[in-house]
Amino acid sequence: MRWHLFDSHCHVDMPAFDKDRQSVIDRAFDAQIAFINSGTDLRSNCVTQDLLQYENVYAAYGLSPLHLDEKTLVDEFIRQNADSAIAIGEVGLDFYHAKEEPQRAQQEDAFRGFIRLSQELSLPLVIHSRDAEERVFKLVHRVDQAVYHCYGGSAELLNAIADCGHYISIPTRVCQSPHHQKLVEGAPPEVVIIETDSPYQAARRGRNEPALVADAVVAISRIWEMTFDDTASILVENTYRAFNLA
Numbered sequence: 001m002r003w004h005l006f007d008s009h010c011h012v013d014m015p016a017f018d019k020d021r022q023s024v025i026d027r028a029f030d031a032q033i034a035f036i037n038s039g040t041d042l043r044s045n046c047v048t049q050d051l052l053q054y055e056n057v058y059a060a061y062g063l064s065p066l067h068l069d070e071k072t073l074v075d076e077f078i079r080q081n082a083d084s085a086i087a088i089g090e091v092g093l094d095f096y097h098a099k100e101e102p103q104r105a106q107q108e109d110a111f112r113g114f115i116r117l118s119q120e121l122s123l124p125l126v127i128h129s130r131d132a133e134e135r136v137f138k139l140v141h142r143v144d145q146a147v148y149h150c151y152g153g154s155a156e157l158l159n160a161i162a163d164c165g166h167y168i169s170i171p172t173r174v175c176q177s178p179h180h181q182k183l184v185e186g187a188p189p190e191v192v193i194i195e196t197d198s199p200y201q202a203a204r205r206g207r208n209e210p211a212l213v214a215d216a217v218v219a220i221s222r223i224w225e226m227t228f229d230d231t232a233s234i235l236v237e238n239t240y241r242a243f244n245l246a
Helices: 021-030 042-053 068-084 101-121 133-140 155-163 178-186 210-224 228-242
Strands: 005-010 033-038 057-061 087-094 125-130 146-148 167-171 192-195
Touching (some): 005 228, 021 033, 033 042, 033 087, 042 057, 057 068, 068 101, 101 133, 133 155, 155 167, 155 178, 167 210, 178 210, 192 210, 210 228
Parallel strands (some): 005 033, 033 057, 057 087, 087 125, 167 192
């Protein structure tokens, strides 16, 4: 199936979906929306793998920089299950939570390992770069394929990312965030993809979910002064390229 919309990053494995996970997946499927579920620790990677029973779910296996105690276990899991993944992620740096240099150095050391693993397995890298975009860029600018999840850095760095052939993923909060709207306005359209980061980043009150990725398309279509369908087509094609999907 050629999907009408693509949520490039979400966490339907999380407890916020325990009561109605099936309905959430069905709503997305009925709207012809596919999504990439991104692992953040061993448990979420295992649940993500289980979700592959659904036609509209794709897997990215990773480790949040906030869970580095599981680095060895997650590295082994990814190696053993790489054939079922379309990307490694999310992985990266989080300097919002890591204020001290020793913590940041530990995150960077783990991230370097995942960068090497992504190259070894020929899988795109999905990057968490909260308050660390510049340092992340120095580490990944020579990587073949990378996606900056929930990109919130500068417009200047965005241009450098685009020059590397990498992608930025814009969350549904673009509906309210002037900064993200400005990023979309200045970005080359061919490097923009979208995500919900469900259950976070909602453009409306309450829990976010993959079916609501359409909210981002509405906001971006206004910025680009294009129809919803034309905008959706560009964003989906970009996602297919970013993740090597047929």
